[in-house]
Amino acid sequence: xxVLLVDDEIDYVSTLAExxxxxxxxxxxxxxxxxxxxxxxxxxxxxxxxxxKMPKIGGIELKKEIExxxxxxxxxYLTGHGSEDDYQKGVADSVYYLIKPVNIEELVKIMKKxxxxxxx
Amino acid sequence: MNRxxxxxxxxxxxxxxxxxxxxxxxxxxxxxxxxxxxxxxxxLSLMVIKSGQPLDPExxxxxxxxxxxxxxxxxxxxKKMSLFAHSVDEPVKEISxxxxxxxxxxxxxxxxxxxxxxxxxxxxxxxxxxxxNPFLLMNLLWLVIKSACTRVNSNKKIEVLVSKEDKRVNxxxxxxxxxxxxxxxxxxxxxxANFLDAEVDxxxxxxxxxxxxxxxx
Numbered sequence: 292x293x294v295l296l297v298d299d300e301i302d303y304v305s306t307l308a309e310x311x312x313x314x315x316x317x318x319x320x321x322x323x324x325x326x327x328x329x330x331x332x333x334x335x336x337x338x339x340x341x342x343x344k345m346p347k348i349g350g351i352e353l354k355k356e357i358e359x360x361x362x363x364x365x366x367x368y369l370t371g372h373g374s375e376d377d378y379q380k381g382v383a384d385s386v387y388y389l390i391k392p393v394n395i396e397e398l399v400k401i402m403k404k405x406x407x408x409x410x411x
Numbered sequence: 412m413n414r415x416x417x418x419x420x421x422x423x424x425x426x427x428x429x430x431x432x433x434x435x436x437x438x439x440x441x442x443x444x445x446x447x448x449x450x451x452x453x454x455l456s457l458m459v460i461k462s463g464q465p466l467d468p469e470x471x472x473x474x475x476x477x478x479x480x481x482x483x484x485x486x487x488x489x490k491k492m493s494l495f496a497h498s499v500d501e502p503v504k505e506i507s508x509x510x511x512x513x514x515x516x517x518x519x520x521x522x523x524x525x526x527x528x529x530x531x532x533x534x535x536x537x538x539x540x541x542x543x544n545p546f547l548l549m550n551l552l553w554l555v556i557k558s559a560c561t562r563v564n565s566n567k568k569i570e571v572l573v574s575k576e577d578k579r580v581n582x583x584x585x586x587x588x589x590x591x592x593x594x595x596x597x598x599x600x601x602x603x604a605n606f607l608d609a610e611v612d613x614x615x616x617x618x619x620x621x622x623x624x625x626x627x628x
Binding site: 391 | 439451524
């Protein structure tokens, strides 16, 4: 599984990427939507884990942008916000919606579930 | 009169809720980073037990420092939250305008970033104090700054210039583009300004000016 992590908190997303690699998941991190789109141009990813609240372009809008070019990709939302409104957006999108701080084993479980539930 | 009080009440509640949510989000981010770095230390320790490879002490020191940095970050956020919470303690109080302005900007920085806008730190030649309702002043300042975020120029940076003129203090929000302010938001700002005996000039094309009375009884 190749994963793209997008979160504006670099200390968070870089550490998460390293911990996922210890668990056999190849993870690339990006700190903004712009960088994420650049990585997508040159690399293939199965799944994107997106922070919902980011400057300029948030996770929900970024998902729409990614889907236009890469419709096969799967998504998970991560947020520190936890508002009911954002949760409903996740439900409407049929996307798992996790609230930080996240237990990494739980995150890995949800990643595998997402891939199994929506096979390419 | 009732309509004015209802408008001010609703505006205040909305501001309090919005800032509380923003503070909670910031604290969550600090906790999330702490969680991941502590988790990484645990992962590395387990790898040592499994493989027998020695642990890099400098790596552990770096991770520990990151945890301490986030604790400091969360502590600063909680301090600001406490200042914000206490801004409702007294309806009229002599306050440091510099401090109230800085607190308002600090609390609003993340919200401003969602518009792609940075809020420059306040630069003021001298310490200025005024007598006013601290919470409602912060509310007014934030309403105006938030409105400014929707019309910032290509600089993408809002600056607040502070100056004194007789018994009035002027806050000038600059680096804006000409834009028609929505009537509802304008009414909300004017209602609050009137209550605080302040004036807000939103007709200028490239700036918004808030004029405050030094002494509001």
